[in-house]
Amino acid sequence: MSTGVGEPVPVAQTFTYIDDEHGIDLSQYCRLDCMVTVVDAYRFWHDFSSGESLLERQQAAGDDDTRDVVDLLISQIEFCDVLLLNKCELVSAEELEELGQVLHKLQPRAKLIRTAHGKVDPKSILNTGLFNFDEASTSAGWMQELEKDHHTPEMEEYGISSFVYERRRPFHPERLIAWMEKFPEEVVRAKGIIWLASRNETAQSLSQAGPSIQFGSVGYWVAALSEAERQAVLADEPELKEEWDTVHGDRLTKFVLIRININKEELVAELDKCLLTDEEMTMAWSELKDNLPGAGD
Structure with missing residues (x-):
């Protein structure tokens, strides 16, 4: 599991790294099964429109980490296989439906699962065989469009x-x-x-x-x-x-x-x-x- 401020692409590249010159092939020892992004349904629009940086939230990876919260949020949504929309119990049905449509536009390939209190069927995120680096790299809504x-x-x-x-x-x-x-x-x-x-x-x-x-x-x-x-x-x-x-x-x-x-x-x-x-x-x-x-x- 990566942290909430982890960039998804470097994480995926780590698991699929191959260096023939130095005899390194991590895929022999591990397999990336599924990229899961958890979205807080209650705070999504607040985080999306905050304009805050990770430094301002004291969540930066270092003093030179200039990323905005929204940029990280979007990168994690656009590169995933499953979107877990959590804290659904705190949001109205209409707001949930609208947010679900927005997430689908941003990432049409991902499977969207609504959850409350973080409860999810393990079968939906473990041993799925969903991850494919090439597909994930070109699956963002703007690319598809x-x-x-x-x-x-x-x-x-x-x-x-x-x-x-x-x-x-x-x-x-x-x-x-x-x-x-x-x-x-x-x-x-x-x-x-x-x-x-x-x-x-x-x-x-x-x-x-x-x-x-x-x-x-x-x-x-x-x-x-x-x-x-x-x-x-x-x-x-x-x-x-x-x-x-x-x-x-x-x-x-x-x-x-x-x-x-x-x-x-x-x-x-x-x-x-x-x-x-x-x-x-x-x-x-x-x-x-x-x-x-x-x-x-």
């Missing part, structure tokens, strides 16, 4: 739904940061790739959960590489050619938003206003003021 060829309209239970925002036009850095500073509270989770005009060479990652927003470079666009490097990448990943733009290459914005009771059309309209205008598309983008995290790196 991005991988869909087409997003089909869904029934919105308790106003909970998700959609992919995708545009072939870059964001204006000042308008985007102004929008992010007023990030809608109704958006539970947002994650994906951003095309920022002031950083035309590199793709930016957006990862939001509650009040925690992380933003920064994740590497060069393929279109920004040298001709030789670009052709090598396209040869290895021919699927990139299917969505290749004749002018901007692979540059695009594509991220998932999981939301509760917020109008999709209004949200899309707000984001569209942050994109470059037709006139701005012809300007020198490098001259745009950029105060987003990672500027100047």
